Amino acid sequence: MLALLFDSNLDDAPIAFHPPPWVSIIAVVALSLxxxxxxxxxxxxxxxxWATLATAIAFGLWLRIGYAHPLSRRALxxxxxxIVVQLxxxxxxxxxxxxxxxxxxxxxxIQPPNILTNASIALSLSLSASVIWLLGxxxxxxxxxxxxxxxxxxxxxxxxxxxxHIAMPLVSATAxxxxxxxATGLLLAALAIAFLRFxxxxxRQRTLS
Amino acid sequence: MTRKDGVYFAIAALxxxxxxxxxxxxxxxxxxxxxxxCALGCGIVFWLLTSFRxxxxxxxxxxxxxxxxxxxxxxxxxxxxxxxxxxIAGITTGIWTTEQFLWTIGFLFPLVxxxxxxxxxxRNPLGGFVSCFIFVGMLLGEPTHLLIFPIREAMLHGxxxxxxxxxxxxxxxxxxxxxxxxxxxxEARRDRRAA
Numbered sequence: 001m002l003a004l005l006f007d008s009n010l011d012d013a014p015i016a017f018h019p020p021p022w023v024s025i026i027a028v029v030a031l032s033l034x035x036x037x038x039x040x041x042x043x044x045x046x047x048x049x050w051a052t053l054a055t056a057i058a059f060g061l062w063l064r065i066g067y068a069h070p071l072s073r074r075a076l077x078x079x080x081x082x083i084v085v086q087l088x089x090x091x092x093x094x095x096x097x098x099x100x101x102x103x104x105x106x107x108x109x110i111q112p113p114n115i116l117t118n119a120s121i122a123l124s125l126s127l128s129a130s131v132i133w134l135l136g137x138x139x140x141x142x143x144x145x146x147x148x149x150x151x152x153x154x155x156x157x158x159x160x161x162x163x164x165h166i167a168m169p170l171v172s173a174t175a176x177x178x179x180x181x182x183a184t185g186l187l188l189a190a191l192a193i194a195f196l197r198f199x200x201x202x203x204r205q206r207t208l209s
Numbered sequence: 210m211t212r213k214d215g216v217y218f219a220i221a222a223l224x225x226x227x228x229x230x231x232x233x234x235x236x237x238x239x240x241x242x243x244x245x246x247c248a249l250g251c252g253i254v255f256w257l258l259t260s261f262r263x264x265x266x267x268x269x270x271x272x273x274x275x276x277x278x279x280x281x282x283x284x285x286x287x288x289x290x291x292x293x294x295x296x297i298a299g300i301t302t303g304i305w306t307t308e309q310f311l312w313t314i315g316f317l318f319p320l321v322x323x324x325x326x327x328x329x330x331x332r333n334p335l336g337g338f339v340s341c342f343i344f345v346g347m348l349l350g351e352p353t354h355l356l357i358f359p360i361r362e363a364m365l366h367g368x369x370x371x372x373x374x375x376x377x378x379x380x381x382x383x384x385x386x387x388x389x390x391x392x393x394x395x396e397a398r399r400d401r402r403a404a
Contacts, residue, residue, distance in 0.1 A: 123286065131283045134282060
């Protein structure tokens with residue numbers, strides 16, 4: 001008698017996991033918006049400006065080259081190299097005291113609940129970001145659209161974030177130079193530009209449904 | 210063993226010995242046994258027995274490796290946030306501080322194993338070494354967060370079995386690590402049969 005309470009007309013025939021393609025656009029927008037707001041709350045305006053710029057460019061690029069067609073798996077070694085160099089840049093930011101450089105240059109921009117310390121920068125931009133970059137690489141391996149976005153986002157972020165070093169002395173009179181991490185940042189940016197050029201030469205894959 | 214094989218083995222041995230010595234001088238015997246002996250030592254043996262001569266097909270190995278690497282990084286985030294460095298120093302005679310933990314486990318260590326994904330994709334033998342050391346390390350090392358560290362903490366400092374930093378995410382990379390190990394073993398067996 002009670003079985004009627006639990007039973008249904010569902011059967012166990014194989015069903016492919018096929019959400020409609022536009023779901024990935026919603027997913028990218030939702031995840032990006034949430035991440036950017038978290039960056040704004042915890043790391044402040046200065047970091048979120050560059051993160052928003054990178055996300056917007058990556059989103060446009062993704063719609064052009066990564067949405068209709070999956071990114072080739074041949075992009076993966078380059079993506080992994082960028083993660084490695086991004087981690088090296090994170091080490092340079094930590095050892096040089098990037099957070100203090102930003103606070104000195106832009107004291108009015110850092111307000112509670114911002115926690116802009118070297119530890120918070122390392123935790124967010126290096127350790128936690130690496131989780132996203134690695135998972136994105138795994139998703140891109142399976143030609144999941146969101147993974148392609150993450151691959152492009154890392155490449156664009158690798159170009160945009162080093163610009164913040166150059167911009168800091170231009171927008172602030174109290175800045176003491178470009179701040180730590182400029183050299184590794186430029187290396188990262190050069191690698192990312194070469195990587196994006198490499199991606200653009202790869203043949204397009206089949207169209208994703 | 211060809212000359213090229215010898216060079217790759219020497220590089221792997223150098224990384225293992227160097228990192229183990231660094232751990233022993235900063236983190237004491239317990240982390241050295243877990244990472245140095247379990248992960249690096251047993252990882253090298255596993256590598257020599259499986260994919261040393263014929264690197265595993267990257268198409269099969271990359272998915273479990275990338276996901277394991279991501280989950281391991283997530284685990285390191287939990288450890289860092291909850292101050293694993295000083296907690297482990299509290300149950301050993303190590304001198305790890307939060308900052309030393311960040312430099313060693315947050316930056317130096319991941320440089321090696323994230324670069325491993327690049328080596329796997331390029332079918333370089335060092336990718337085989339790094340994947341074996343990570344997968345074996347997840348199997349032998351991560352359960353210590355649940356089975357050894359909290360018990361030692363309770364024995365030394367009193368109190369009951371309680372949270373130890375890294376506990377909630379410790380077993381996640383073990384799952385995908387086992388997936389990776391099964392790929393390496395089955396591919397090595399297939400290669401042996403083909404030979």
